[in-house]
Amino acid sequence: MVRTPFYDKNGLKKGAWSTEEDNKLRAYIQKFGHSNWRKLPRSAGLSRCGKSCRLRWMNYLRPNVKLGNYTEEEDLKITKLHDELGNKWSMIATRLPGRTDNEIKNHWHTHLKNRTKKISRKSKELKEQSAGIREAENGICSDPSNQILESSDNKPVSGAEWVAGDCLLTLETLEQSFENFWTEPFFMEDTYIQTTYPASLAEGGFSTSPSRFNDGIDLIHQVMQELQEN
DNA sequence: AAGTTCTTCAACCGCACCCTT
DNA sequence: TAAGGGTGCGGTTGAAGAACT
Numbered sequence: 001m002v003r004t005p006f007y008d009k010n011g012l013k014k015g016a017w018s019t020e021e022d023n024k025l026r027a028y029i030q031k032f033g034h035s036n037w038r039k040l041p042r043s044a045g046l047s048r049c050g051k052s053c054r055l056r057w058m059n060y061l062r063p064n065v066k067l068g069n070y071t072e073e074e075d076l077k078i079t080k081l082h083d084e085l086g087n088k089w090s091m092i093a094t095r096l097p098g099r100t101d102n103e104i105k106n107h108w109h110t111h112l113k114n115r116t117k118k119i120s121r122k123s124k125e126l127k128e129q130s131a132g133i134r135e136a137e138n139g140i141c142s143d144p145s146n147q148i149l150e151s152s153d154n155k156p157v158s159g160a161e162w163v164a165g166d167c168l169l170t171l172e173t174l175e176q177s178f179e180n181f182w183t184e185p186f187f188m189e190d191t192y193i194q195t196t197y198p199a200s201l202a203e204g205g206f207s208t209s210p211s212r213f214n215d216g217i218d219l220i221h222q223v224m225q226e227l228q229e230n
Numbered sequence: 231a232a233g234t235t236c237t238t239c240a241a242c243c244g245c246a247c248c249c250t251t
Numbered sequence: 252t253a254a255g256g257g258t259g260c261g262g263t264t265g266a267a268g269a270a271c272t
Contacts, residue, residue: 002240003265015265016240038257054258055241090260101260106239 013047017056021046025053026061059100066098070107078104079112 002016013021028044034057037050046053059065070078074096081092089101089108096104 002267003242004267014242036257050257051243051259052241058259059240087261102240105261110238 007047011047012049012052014052017060021048022056022061025057029057029061055102059102064098065100067103070111074099075112078108079116082108082112 003014005013005015005018007013024044024046028040032043034040034054037054040046040050041048041053044053048056060067077096078092081095085091087105089105093099093101093104
């Protein structure tokens with residue numbers, strides 16, 4: 001997967017580096033350092049331009065450069081840093097010891113970009129579905145018997161609305177902290193239902209609607225499964 | 231088995247910034 | 252202060268290998 005070597009009109013070699021060239025460059029830099037990239041190729045006996053030598057050294061020959069085999073932890077860090085910094089690959093690289101900007105950039109474009117896109121898309125779908133649930137609930141909300149909870153701005157909140165909102169919160173939290181998503185299995189514990197709805201609901205005589213609640217959870221679970229399968 | 235399409239990644243290119251004169 | 256050279260950064264490309272038809 002490398003460019004076929006060739007010589008340009010100035011007699012400079014381009015394309016893939018040979019082992020012999022690597023050895024020459026490595027030996028020269030280890031002995032004399034790289035104070036001037038422009039002059040280095042001639043001194044090292046290489047028919048390359050300074051830029052090409054610099055790139056080769058920085059990305060592959062430099063000591064402590066890690067190649068390939070990204071860990072989940074590194075993936076998470078890259079995703080998070082990209083979220084914070086954007087395409088500032090050099091900045092991101094400084095936070096990942098042994099990784100180079102070029103390699104991180106490639107890894108992002110080939111592996112992480114699509115994965116992140118999927119998360120965002122699924123989140124959007126869920127939001128839309130959740131909005132649908134709320135709309136459907138409007139009829140139920142108009143029934144005073146269903147107005148069981150007062151929100152902070154005194155608007156009535158139905159049980160289903162709370163469930164939908166909670167599901168959304170769950171996925172948004174998930175989006176924000178990729179750590180949990182990529183590193184930990186998604187557990188569907190019964191205790192979740194018991195422990196995560198506000199105590200005020202129980203105090204107010206609220207009884208959860210298992211089917212509706214589970215619909216929301218099932219939806220998230222479905223998203224998780226699809227993403228993990230992909 | 232052969233042809234085609236897709237994926238991956240090393241390397242190139244152009245531009246912007248910094249430093250020196 | 253402007254000009255010129257060197258360096259670094261980010262986007263893009265080219266080609267090998269993998270996957271698919």
